[in-house]
Amino acid sequence: MAGIIDTIKLAGTLVLALPAAIAGLELALVRGQTAFGVALVALAIGLVVIQHTLTMPTDVPELLAKRVVGTVAKEPESEPDDDG
Numbered sequence: 001m002a003g004i005i006d007t008i009k010l011a012g013t014l015v016l017a018l019p020a021a022i023a024g025l026e027l028a029l030v031r032g033q034t035a036f037g038v039a040l041v042a043l044a045i046g047l048v049v050i051q052h053t054l055t056m057p058t059d060v061p062e063l064l065a066k067r068v069v070g071t072v073a074k075e076p077e078s079e080p081d082d083d084g
Contacts, residue, residue, distance in 0.1 A: 013051040017044040 021044035028037025 009051065010048075013048055017047045020044040020047070 020040050024037045024040025024042075024044065026037070027033045027040065031037075
């Protein structure tokens with residue numbers, strides 16, 4: 001489940017990617033300039049994919065905290081019952 005920060009980051013990326021994608025579609029479909037249109041659509045898709053997969057230096061403390069919390073706060077394993 002994505003957190004609120006991840007949602008805000010995605011919205012910021014889409015603010016930049018959507019106009020490029022719309023302009024690319026217009027160039028490719030309406031004006032007949034397919035090379036520029038496809039390049040703009042690919043740029044928009046690449047921008048969203050890179051934002052989703054790229055780890056920034058500011059994200060490292062958050063990733064380390066998630067690992068530490070996951071390691072420390074493991075649920076105890078159930079013990080076998082000796083009643084039978």
